[in-house]
Amino acid sequence: MAIIRPFKGLRPEAGLAARVAAKPYDVLSSAEAKVAAAGNPYAYYHVSKSEIDLPDGTDIHSQAVYDKAAENLQRFVKEGVLFQDEQPCYYIYKLVMDGRAQTGLVCASSVADYNNGIIKKHEFTRPEKEQDRINHIKATRAQTGNVFLAYTDVPELNVLIDHWQQQHAPAYDFTADDGIQHTVWVVSDPAAVKQITSLFAEKVPHTYIADGHHRAASASLVQKEFAEKQLIKSGEDPVNFFLTTIFPASQLAILDYNRLVKDLNGHSAADLLSRLEYDFTVENVGHVPQKPAMLHEFSMYLEGNWYRLVAREGTYTTDPIGILDVTILQHNVLDKLLGIQDPRTDKRIDFVGGIRGLEELARRVDSGEMKVAFALYPVTIQQLFDIADSGNVMPPKSTWFEPKLRDGLITQTI
Structure with a gap:
């Protein structure tokens, strides 16, 4: 069964959320990120695509880029752009695109689940892309990119998440330049946190990677390295988990x-x-x-x-x-x-x-x-599940998920 945990999210002050939020690092080029961040010192591209702050022509895989990402992340914290929650929380993340809504749970998923197949994959990963994210995680001591997971609907979870949205005000609620609405609620109540953790442990046998195979693989490899160097203090150490947002399958749409x-x-x-x-x-x-x-x-x-x-x-x-x-x-x-x-x-x-x-x-x-x-x-979500369940992998470039999660709204530090 799926092991998830709440965590102390590093996230923006409410008034800066829309300016911090950035598209995933791997859906735009360095030049596009530089344009997107122009005139916005708070844009998370300064962390996720930090080459934009270095001279043109800088090798995007050089240590200077990773060091700059760490420097910029630390600056955001020092300047109060980002703050860390004082207690472990879950986060509800709702996206609305063209009138269609999907609502997921932002949580820390178990690296062990990834390693032993509880979290199922459907793509091959490339070593050079894994190494890029490994270097980024180690330099920043943070998982800045979200892994998009899916699971077969659990009615009790849907009811709990719907109830929380109805009863609590969101921490963030804004519409980005591309017209996609992003709304985030913080679930800090210990009883609700415990209930969510238990429901996943009891009702969710598997989760499936929809998007973010390289981010998941790199988190696993970082955890392995930390374990070999005896840097992990306990089973609940943050490095034993990775940043995910998990959506019920019924709410997802795959584009062609x-x-x-x-x-x-x-x-x-x-x-x-x-x-x-x-x-x-x-x-x-x-x-x-x-x-x-x-x-x-x-x-x-x-x-x-x-x-x-x-x-x-x-x-x-x-x-x-x-x-x-x-x-x-x-x-x-x-x-x-x-x-x-x-x-x-x-x-x-x-x-x-x-x-x-x-x-x-x-x-x-x-x-x-x-x-x-x-x-x-478009491939159907059931086809994706069937392939992952069979232990096979999708042919390259088979699925395109929209809307995309934004980087920077919630980061997990390790």
Whole structure:
């Protein structure tokens, strides 16, 4: 069963929350972070993307960047931008995007649960990305990035969290520049804290990483290093846990994660369309973009026209990986026709989150940068759970979750 703990969150003064809050460090470039933080000395990018405060051209993985992050975090505390709660708390974090709300519990999840499979994964991690977060955690002595977890709904937890929101005023409530509303409540009552901890221990057999595999892996590796150096004082030491926000599955939505390819691998457009008909029904739907309406349906943009592709029977298997649309597209189009065998490394393919819309796909093809685009039906949360439960991993760039949690609203120190 899932082990979670309250913790003494490091968080902004109420009047500064909107200015501190920053998008996750890995969804924008250093240049974009520098623009986002311009004129705002309180932006958490000064901690999560601290290269913005160093000379242009600084290696973002250099020790100078990690040292600057630690310096900036300490400055925020010294100047009163951030303060630490005096007692361990849970935090309720509600996000509203385009009228849809999702409410999660910010807590410290067990590294042991991550190591032994109570917290389930669905992606491979890359050592260089793990090392970046390891260096950041060790320099700042803080987990500044939130890991987004999901769990199968527990009615008692939903009722408890809903009741707390109704009965208590939020600590923060603001709408960011992108129109997403962020509301946070602090759960400090010992009885409520104890009840939440017990409900997870009794009712939640597993949690699933939705977003943040590298952050989770790095927290595990830091804990291992601290244990080997005998730096851990007890089982409740903060380094034995990592910063997470856990959402009930029923409230989550996964957006499509679409593909663009730079060339047709020597095929003409007419030849590609002809070859596609072996594995798909192909329908020209004109110039107006249409999102796929169901599983195994794809939208393709080629030479100014949108096409509806529907996978024929026999082009996919029914196992958790084989039935995924990303797998169907990879095997029957990207590899078979366009020669892209490894989408992780091939420079001819690019990926665009569904938050950008189909218009972005058309724009990049029309500009001549790309030759063809494919839009996919989103993976379902149940498909994600099935793959994690089976011990498999998703193909690369399969899921895009929105809205994104903001960094800086709650940090765990270690």
